[in-house]
Amino acid sequence: MTNRCYLVLIPKFDLDPGYNLKDRTTDLQNILEANTPISFCEMKYYPHFPIILINDNYPWENPLRYFLNKIRSSYKTPSPETLKSIASSLIDYYNFCSNDSVDYLSCEHPLKSPIRKYKSHLIYKIKTESIAVSTAKLRLNHVVNFYRYLIKVEQIAFQHPPFEDSEGIVSIYNSETNKYYHKINLTSDVQRGLGNTGYNHQDSGFKGNIRDYGDLKPLSLNEQSILIRALDELGNIEMKLIFLIALTTGARKETILTLRRADFSFSCEKQKEIIIYAGDWLRRPSNSSREVEVPLPDSKSNKPIKIFFPIPIYNKVKTYINSPRALSRLKKVDSPKQAKSAHYVFLSQQGNPFFISKFDENIFDFQTRPTGQALATFIQEKLKPLLKTMGFSSHFKFHNLRATFGMNLTNCLIKKAKDEQKVDLSEALTIVKTRMNHSSFSTTQQYLNFKSNSAVMAEAQKSYEKYLADIFENLPI
Numbered sequence: 001m002t003n004r005c006y007l008v009l010i011p012k013f014d015l016d017p018g019y020n021l022k023d024r025t026t027d028l029q030n031i032l033e034a035n036t037p038i039s040f041c042e043m044k045y046y047p048h049f050p051i052i053l054i055n056d057n058y059p060w061e062n063p064l065r066y067f068l069n070k071i072r073s074s075y076k077t078p079s080p081e082t083l084k085s086i087a088s089s090l091i092d093y094y095n096f097c098s099n100d101s102v103d104y105l106s107c108e109h110p111l112k113s114p115i116r117k118y119k120s121h122l123i124y125k126i127k128t129e130s131i132a133v134s135t136a137k138l139r140l141n142h143v144v145n146f147y148r149y150l151i152k153v154e155q156i157a158f159q160h161p162p163f164e165d166s167e168g169i170v171s172i173y174n175s176e177t178n179k180y181y182h183k184i185n186l187t188s189d190v191q192r193g194l195g196n197t198g199y200n201h202q203d204s205g206f207k208g209n210i211r212d213y214g215d216l217k218p219l220s221l222n223e224q225s226i227l228i229r230a231l232d233e234l235g236n237i238e239m240k241l242i243f244l245i246a247l248t249t250g251a252r253k254e255t256i257l258t259l260r261r262a263d264f265s266f267s268c269e270k271q272k273e274i275i276i277y278a279g280d281w282l283r284r285p286s287n288s289s290r291e292v293e294v295p296l297p298d299s300k301s302n303k304p305i306k307i308f309f310p311i312p313i314y315n316k317v318k319t320y321i322n323s324p325r326a327l328s329r330l331k332k333v334d335s336p337k338q339a340k341s342a343h344y345v346f347l348s349q350q351g352n353p354f355f356i357s358k359f360d361e362n363i364f365d366f367q368t369r370p371t372g373q374a375l376a377t378f379i380q381e382k383l384k385p386l387l388k389t390m391g392f393s394s395h396f397k398f399h400n401l402r403a404t405f406g407m408n409l410t411n412c413l414i415k416k417a418k419d420e421q422k423v424d425l426s427e428a429l430t431i432v433k434t435r436m437n438h439s440s441f442s443t444t445q446q447y448l449n450f451k452s453n454s455a456v457m458a459e460a461q462k463s464y465e466k467y468l469a470d471i472f473e474n475l476p477i
Helices: 028-033 061-073 080-099 114-127 133-152 221-234 237-249 311-321 324-331 373-389 400-419 425-436 441-474
Strands: 005-014 045-054 165-174 179-188 273-278 305-310
Touching: 005 080, 045 061, 045 080, 061 080, 061 133, 080 114, 080 133, 114 133, 221 237, 221 373, 237 305, 237 311, 237 373, 237 400, 273 311, 305 311, 311 324, 400 425
Parallel strands: none
Antiparallel strands: 005 045, 165 179, 273 305
């Protein structure tokens, strides 16, 4: 019988710097009963800590110590999502070793290490289209870093090195300080040769995609019209507002779903738009009048960003949060310590948030952290089937709304420039970059490339169709 791995998330895990599994039994119950909480990386507890169980009984010790080490030694404490992603990769690796009778702590031949065998397994899965190249690379990276920990921290001695490391210098540009920084980047020989993800900034527009933390496809005007009509027909006001915010601000899911009622307390008089701040601002913006104790919405990687809200959409949300429907949901929120203004805008019928901020003091109350599952279910079970019946032929995903906002903004700026006979693409590029909170102009440039490339491809397709028509017209029947 082969051993199998399973993942368990501990909602509120005590952090103990004296924690040493080698000096304790490995029974899961003993681990969970350890109750010596102390301040640790400015955290007393860690939310949704992953523990990998072998055959539902015992924790896999090495990864458990590895995760604790990452929390202790990292300059930036890894998020629960990061640790969960690493745990998923290690589970896949352990199950592979178990199925193929591979001892992950033994390396008797330099060319037949466990990790090299795993790489061959991943290559096979790529060739059979079981997994994407990007997924294989992520899993292998996680496993390699796990082995680096085993060698350097736990000082496990292998008969032969599991892989060969090489060092390189990486330059990192900080746009805020206008300086370059250098760091040493370790790469291993096993991480090479898995294949190409096919990503290229320059040709992304020709492929019909924009690369912005994922391949995004802007919706055409017709597709946007179908989407709005579908949302109207479904009649879910919360979902409709979420989609409208995404379409008109370009905000990501985690930002929209962690908006608080306090974010919609500003006066709209003589305003063309309202700026909502999100992410990790070291100093609260001076023009933000929200209550100090109310956290800002989340952002990707905690990056400090500004969300520019059009007044009509902002007012729609203000109207909604004071509606009987929203207030009835607010009454069901089981969090008496929080001020009313600190609660999330979007709640379920039971008063549960669609998304819990990583900084929310109530995060430990949830067995599994809500991260937009209700939105995903709505899209999969209700929206997509209706879109299909209404003639929406493209594959829909919520993140495409961000690219749609970027393209709509780009088109409006270019049209305005042409109408005023003053074409300044650099100014348009800067505006789009600011509104979408891009770190690099190369990402923003794709929106201009997409527009011009789409026109080139349309003309090429027209010429190609004429060429084919001429050929078939002259063919004998």
